[in-house]
Amino acid sequence: MFRDKASLWMYVIVALASLGAVLPLAWLFLLSLDPTQGVAGSSASFSLRNYAAVLFESLMGQYFLNTTIVAVLTVICTLTSACLGAYAASRFRFRGREAAMVGLLIASMTPVIAVLVPLYAYAAKIQMLNTYQVLIIVFTAWQLPGTLWLLRSFLDAIxxxxxxxxxxxxxxxxxxxxxxxxxxxxxxxxxxxxIVFVYVWNEFIIAVSLAAKQDMRLVSVGLYFYLSDFGIEWGKIAAGAIISIVPPAILFFLLQRHLIHGLSAGAVK
Structure with a gap:
């Protein structure tokens, strides 16, 4: 009896949590179809004008290309480095191994804002601001510790x-x-x-600081510039946000089985 009630409450909690996640997306989608640019979405008519403006009358296509290049290369660099590092940490015994692993994990917990000024100053000094290289290097360094720990748990199970x-x-x-x-x-x-791809796709602080040049912006930064001195273009922001959700959503849909299996398998030794 108690188990049945617990299961019922669990379903209720999951349903409410799912509803809380879906409702903002539904509101965002309706707002993207509102041609009046009203945040309340009060218009009775719906139009694809905002989507057309984002796709064909702005540089959002270039932003998508920039983000895709940076995200894909970051994933390749991160997985390559983490795979080799995790293999060494799992298969070889050497002095300071665990201390090094813990040190990497602690370093990854440093807030981005705490190291942003030194990163910007150093990138400017070596003339790498507004380049793919600086974004890929910083994103790879930021995601490497967590990825290394995750892959090490898999290797320990082999x-x-x-x-x-x-x-x-x-x-x-x-x-x-x-x-x-x-x-x-x-x-x-x-x-x-x-995980790395979604992080890069959604990252804003690093992207806006190290690549603020118009033709080098990432998607998240491009959406921000719809906040102008002449007002907030809510419909275009909503349309851009909906479009930006599509690539990670498609990837997650295609790879969800591998993701669930991968995360669950890595947790069991």
Missing amino acids: PVELEEAALVDGCSRAGAFIRIVLPQLLPGLIAAGL
Whole structure:
């Protein structure tokens, strides 16, 4: 009896939480169809004018391209570095290993605003402001510790005996890693890659500070500039926000099984 009531309340809580997540998106979608630019969405007519303006009368297409390039390259750099680092932390025993891992994790907890001024000053000094390179380097550095810890949990769950058997059969260490470890690490790589991609896609503070030039803005920064001195273009902001949600949503829909399997598998050793 108690278990049935607990299950019922759990369903109610999940339903309310889902409703709380969906209602703002529904309001945002209705606002994007309102041609009057009213924040209350009071117009009885609906139009795709805001979507047309965002897609064809602004630089939002360039912002999407910039964000895609930065996000994809950041995912590649982060996964490559984290995969090698996690393999070393999982398979090799050396002095200071755990201290180094904990130090990386603590460093990642530093607020972005605390290091933003030194990052900006250093990027300006080496003339890397408003470039893809500075964004990719900073985003990779910021996401590397968490990704490394996640992939290490996967590697710890892969039996070392499989690699040892491959080494006995004549594989090199690199060959055993590529042929034995990577296929079993794939769910973790997909989960970590999706997390990094979504982070880069939504990041604002770093993007607006290091790439404020008009043709180098990311999507999140481009949406911000609909707040002008002449007023707030609510309809265009809403339309841009809805469009910006689409790529991560599609990726999540396509990779949700791998994401759930990857996160759950990494939690069980």
